[in-house]
Amino acid sequence: MQSALHPVVGPKKDIHDLNGRVALVTGGALGIGYEIARAFVLHGASVIMVNRKEEQGQEAIKKLKEEAGENAKIEWLGCDMGNLKEVKDVFTGIRDREERLDLLILSAGINANQYGETADGIDRHFQVNWLGQFYCCNLLYPLLRKTSKMPDTPAPRIVWEASEQHRAAPSVVHFGSLDEINNPEVGNLELYGRAKLAIILGVKYGFVDRVIKPNGDNIYALSVHPGAVNTAMQQQWKDAYPGLFGKLVSVVMLAGGRDVEQGSYSALYAATSPEVEEKGWNGYYFTDPGQPGKESSQASDPALGAALWDLSERIIKSKVGEDALADWSSSKS
Template sequence: MDVIHGIVDRWTFYPAGASLLDLTGKVVIVTGGNTGIGYWTVLHLARKGAKVYLAARNEGKALEAIKNMTEAGIGSGQVVWLPFDLKDPRLAKKAAEGFLSREKRLDVLINNAAFLTGPYNTDQDGISEVVMVNHISTFLFTQTLLPLMIETSKAPDSDVRLVNVASVAHLDGPAANPDIRFKSIEDFNGEYKEVFWPDAARYGVSKLMMVIYTTELQRRLSAKSIPITCISLHPGSVDTDWAWRTPYPRLAAIAFKLFFIKPDQGSYTSCFAAASPLVKADPDKYKGQYITPVGRIVAKNPNAAKVGLAEELWETTEKFLEGLGLYKPMER
């Protein structure tokens, strides 16, 4: 399935080009910005004048990425490292609080960092690693920053956006099961041993969680007439080292090289969601939507439209984080 999507992406792909807004004076966070899609997203947005916080775990790799960007040219923009780790929700909250101590506005948050595949593993808090990184810590990081985003949205001519980099994987496998539930941590921790590639199944479910979260957050913000645009997206099938984590790594690596797009191209849809003038001109068209390269609104998994399922996901996540003393639910 991914190879088919990759072929479609490669041969129907068109670049965002220079058609991005001037971001001078804007503050942006890109998580996982030291490599791959995130690296190019940071670079393109900095070149439009933004002050971009490159959120990454490894200081050495982050500073090396910033050095490379600076040498390549970032124009009037700035790139700043933000210490950041999603494997532990305590560190995710610390990263958000660190940002809040430094800035008085946040115009765009791009949740790009992700855990791809690996053996099933639960962390010190009893949560599947892929769910902790791709959903729970991302939820906490975003919700901690949300009050500042709301405050920023009150300014004249504001254009505040939340961009969640999901995946076409949220459409397939167990994620597509109409009976999927998120009522408990046990529901979060599915191993999916019965499927051919359990790692990919767990990843797909975690990305469904991200799409559901995006949709539900937009619903809640819009109900309060808060002018923030939330978008989830599939960046395209990108040639990354994920090939070497598949059941047939050598064959996958060849297919990725032949048919998949490069990380620079993979950043275009994130850049569109973050800074396209089309989104600013008609935000209601894009609010809560799921897009593919470049900027095409497409159908999301039907499970993402189920308000009851979204409330389950939200409440289970909040209850877990409350139990750790990390989160107090916002008034609905």
């Protein structure tokens, strides 16, 4: 639902023609992800939405075709980011069948909530918000590289939904071991903040410094803060903090937040604006369209970024197999 203050409050929408381009949006059937997928469809892209629940995907397709027409190029695939073997199967399949991938938007996630572990035995905040989507990026990267070498093609972009709540990460974070990640003594907001910190670090010191620059790839990796947005995720505050406090936080966030469409604007800017390439803003974190943010000191620590990257690869290999990861320098033929 659009806010009554939508015309005068919040960022401006910035999106460009996407005819002939292919986009994949994790979390694309709900909330901000849906608004991103919707904008891509309305501007001519072929869109793949990836979510956990089929009924959400089918409802999203129905709404999009009602708005954009029956010929809208949109499909849904199911995948649980909390299951790394499922991530491997789904995204390897996408890579093998698709001929190009121009836009990869990582919008799946859970809000601050109580500690719990995924099917892989990993803190669910860390796996769903960061690790599972890191793995899907790895599996799709050869396809992004192939696309980047096509003639007359804008640089493919990877855009992550981060958050200003990365500042709420624990004061001491090492990303040294899975035992550190699986610590139920860490507070609910800190769990969420640590996962969002991982995204900003992974973009800057992983994708850009360890992959894109060494390969000489014409690919952009970016992270964005959508703002406090009125989505169903705000209801998770009630689960994170049972009782009156959680209810009050949920009410405040819903009352003062942007509407969902506005919450998509930072990601749409990062995904489509020519200004990103014109200004060489690779690896940047945006708090609004065209507004580079100021990260926390933790999010500006290259050693912490290196530790995160190494831990992420180690965990995936331990859960899926030593051959689980695609070669970052490979390209789909």
